Amino acid sequence: MHALFPEIKPYAVHKMNVAEPHILHVEESGSPTGLPVLFLHGGPGGGCDENSARFFDPTIYRIITFDQRGCGKSTPYASLENNTTWDLVSDIEVIRQKLLIDQWVVFGGSWGSTLALAYAQAHSNRVLGLILRGIFLCRPSEIKWFYQEGASRLFPDFWEDYIAPIPINERNDLVQAFYKRLTSTDETIQLEVAKAWSGWEGRTITLVPNSKVSDTFLEPKKALAMARIECHYFMNNAHLEPNQLLNDMDKIAHIPGVIVHGRYDVICPLDNAWQLHKLWPNSELNIIGESGHSAFERGTADALIRATYNIAHRLLTQF
Structure with a gap:
């Protein structure tokens, strides 16, 4: 089994101005002349941390990590202004161009x-x-599964804590009910519901309960950004057309890819990855037994590190 690489210090840190009011925090680590790789964190609103660069061999890869709008070390914190999927896609291109990267x-x-x-x-x-990893296509059915009805049947005890801040008469649309409170002017209310929202995710992210993981989702700053930004995106289906990402797979069918997905992923069920793989002839699907949604479960981390080596070998032998 491959273990994560040791923690690494960035050799360059950038503050990049994008659309107001956002300033992105970007880091480069590994080999400055290596194969460029961009790490995209989860959430939205999760931010990067000391583990984000640890999936990549620093002698092979030039590793770029950045905190997406409103989270991590990017500013302003937990901001929803000018914060959509397509804003983030634009930001990625800004980063690529400023770092003088042609392809990655x-x-x-x-x-x-x-x-x-x-x-x-x-x-x-x-x-x-x-x-x-942990394929999420941001379709209404997926949002409903985790935030309205579905995963609730597997974790009724955790679910009860999730819905506790929401009055019974508003529980027919929980995303809407949370959004109303997460955008309240009352910071106490914001934080209370943010912890409920984020805590639900943290308690279901691993197959085997792991308090070291779940407790991080209750840290006030992390919980607030994740809950506010996730709920904002999910209220708008991430500004994607229904089934858009699957419908447009013909655009990238030629790109080599590796999909890693835990068989017992409750947050993003395995059929997401299965459907994606079926439409992506140049992809390899690795279903990881004894894993849930987290990237840091042993089998998942091993598969991801193997994938980074395999992709590097495939690409570097082409040039």
């Missing part, structure tokens, strides 16, 4: 897989390969 590998998990597909379909000539 794109690596994304959960929401990061959504964004990676949207970016690749909009800029297919810039993507050398895709490594995607």
